[in-house]
Amino acid sequence: MNKKLFGVSFAQKKYDLALKYCQPAAEQGDPEAQYYLGLMYNKGFGLKQDYTEAMKWYLKAAEQDNKDALCSLANMYLEGEGVKQDYTEARNYFIKAANLGDAAAQYNLGVMYSSGDGTKIDYIEAKNWFLKAAEQGQAKAQFNLGVLYFNGQGVKQDYFKAVEWHQKAAEQGYADAQYNLAKIYYLGKGVKQDFVNAKKWFEKAAKQGHAEAQCCLAGLYIQGLGVKQDLMNAKKWLEKAAKQDHAEAKAFLSDINSIFKS
Incomplete structure (x- = not known):
């Protein structure tokens, strides 16, 4: 019962309630509760942030092969969070969690x-x-x-x-993969060159704010590859990329603005 209640409370960000159910379960040896208690101390959720306490509870849960606790310990060593940065310790904890699947x-x-x-x-x-x-x-x-x-x-x-x-x-929905896949279709590597599919995947990544994809999508609109030539749409996507300080997009945008002014 308590395990279910502290999990639900934590998910709902009701940290006071989560702590009420979590603390006794952790003290009774429940590894999931120990992990959650460690997380609350680690991130300062409902408690004053305390890396020493976080480490203490993560270790208790990790000793019972709790994968989340093992990963959290690894991340603390990886980032030097409350401990001296130690890639070897991070790797060792990741290996333990990885071998648990x-x-x-x-x-x-x-x-x-x-x-x-x-x-x-x-x-x-x-x-x-x-x-x-x-x-x-x-x-x-x-x-x-x-x-x-x-x-x-x-x-x-x-x-x-x-x-x-x-x-x-x-x-x-992973934007970097969408961008790379678009490039693969654009270049025809391992697939038949396909500008329509390139446009499709550039656009999906672009809509997630991927600046390089936004610039490439604009390039397709400028050239009319896989889509009808459309300088207004190209300008729209270049502006989005330029706002992210994309140098190539800024240069193309300057050229397009010159065309519209002429």
Whole structure:
């Protein structure tokens, strides 16, 4: 009963009520309650922020293989939040959570190995962890796996697989994947060159505020590729990108404004 009540209360941001149900359950050894109590101390939800208390409760939950607590400990070490930054400790906690099947931990390990955070860059390890998370439907992992296949990093270059994984992430609304997929259709890498599909995916990313996609979408309108030439629409998207300080968009916008003035 208490477990259900503190979870519901926390989701509703009723932190006083969540604490009322969470504290006794945590003290009785409930790992989920211990995780939530750690989170409340970590983020200052309904309590004064206290990293020492957060660490204490996360550790208790982690000792019982609570995946969320393991990931939270990893993130504290990764960001140096209340502890000295320690990539090795972060990786160790992510590995524990990842081996319990946590997709976020698997994704974070992929990031660490692909970027070399606290470890030697290892694209094969990165690919293995991204794949585990991607197969659980984690969009960011699907996107990163697609990038590895596109670039041939840790895997044999395979544009078809790059398209497949980008598509999965793009369909979940991940803007970077939508942008990359649009570029793939624009260039015809692993797919038949298709400006209509390029426009479709550039537009989806652009509507989420992706500046590069906004600029590229404007380019399609300027050239009339995959869409009827429309300088007004091009101007609209360039203005959106320019507001994000996109240099190329600013230059194109200046050119278009000159056309309208002439």
